Amino acid sequence: MSDFRAIATVTATLQRALQAAIQADIAGATVSTVRPAEGTNTHLPTAGVNIYLYQVSQNPHRSNLDLPTRRSEGGLVQRPQIALDLHYLLSFYGDDLTLEPQRLMGSTLAFLHSQPMITRAQIEAVVADASKAFLAQSDLARQPELVRFTPLTMSLEELSRLWSVLLQVQYVLSVAYKASVVLVERQLKPQPALPTRAFNLAAVPLRQPFIRQVVADAGEGVPIRPGDPVRIAGVDLQGQATQVLVDQAQVALTDISSDHITINVPAMLSAGPHRAQVVQGVRFDPAGTPRMAVRSNLGTFVVHPAITQTAGKPDIAITNVQGAGAAPRSASVTVGVSPPVGADQLATLELLQQQETIYTFAALTPRAAPAAQLTFPVSGVAAGDYLVRVRIDGAESALQLDPNRVPIGPKGTVP
Known part of the structure; x- marks a missing residue:
């Protein structure tokens, strides 16, 4: 992944790559990375290309891969990263009488179409450049996915709206590109996971318990009262470890088989409708505590006053x-x-x-x-x-x- 220098490194690498490409086509052309402006001392090229980063947005696809990065107690599991798309405005300057801006545009578009990605070698060359010492520690080259440039189709209205943000700046021939994806993260040190002391493996048939009905053990239609035995009828009710929950509270079993379970209604259960559920667990160790894994549907019954x-x-x-x-x-x-x-x-x-x-x-x-x-x-x-x-x-x-x-x-x- 990349540190906080990643965005600037992408801009500088694009500048270096374009500089080499357009100089081969238009002698004396240069590439700058400043905000478009009017007047003197703007550092804009007399003949050349200006790269301006006008927007940064979160990449909607890679952002979903940023899994939970911290444990419940706040400990760091992995470095949180943000996936970004960089939006650039490429403006072309030169002598309109010799169609210099248009020739610069053609050279730029041809280059970015033939080489839409910046390579690791290009990034390493920029990082090693003594004139860009502020990028000396950038690790963008270690990012697993290369940054790709794609042209953005903008209507005349959208392009005019973009230039209107640059107050008192006249429009010049320009195109927009998106650089994707740039992964940025802080240099945090995750806490190592606790070592595994032991592991157990169990294989059991995947069967879902199902409750058909909950009735009084004395017979269907007999009112159920607190303390009465109740019969839960269903399918696949008995597992390696089986519990019955009544309103989420565990109750003792008096009889169990694959098609029925008998329990006693808790003595202090209030009158009205209640819910029963069968929960089955897997026992990894014959002497250990089972791990509850499978739950049945909810069976309802009524306690009568x-x-x-x-x-x-x-x-x-x-x-x-x-x-x-x-x-x-x-x-x-x-x-x-x-x-x-x-x-x-x-x-x-x-x-x-x-x-x-x-x-x-x-x-x-x-x-x-x-x-x-x-x-x-x-x-x-x-x-x-x-x-x-x-x-x-x-x-x-x-x-x-x-x-x-x-x-x-x-x-x-x-x-």
């Missing part, structure tokens, strides 16, 4: 009843719920007759988290007996059924 009971009776209290006779009632309904309900969970109360929901009410907020009791303000309710059901984040509590599967509880009475 339950209305708690005390001495065989549901924990449902209806208080502060307002209204009498045939008038609708207002009251506060307090229900014991398991598992406790989080502060950000949506809780609703449903009052049913038979299997039809008659009323729905939201719980009071804010509430302490987690809450084992929920209070629901109800209004506009007709007096009578109702089946009571709570719904937490969409997961509903189960109703008690008789042998004919008719709902019989839990119940609450609005007096």
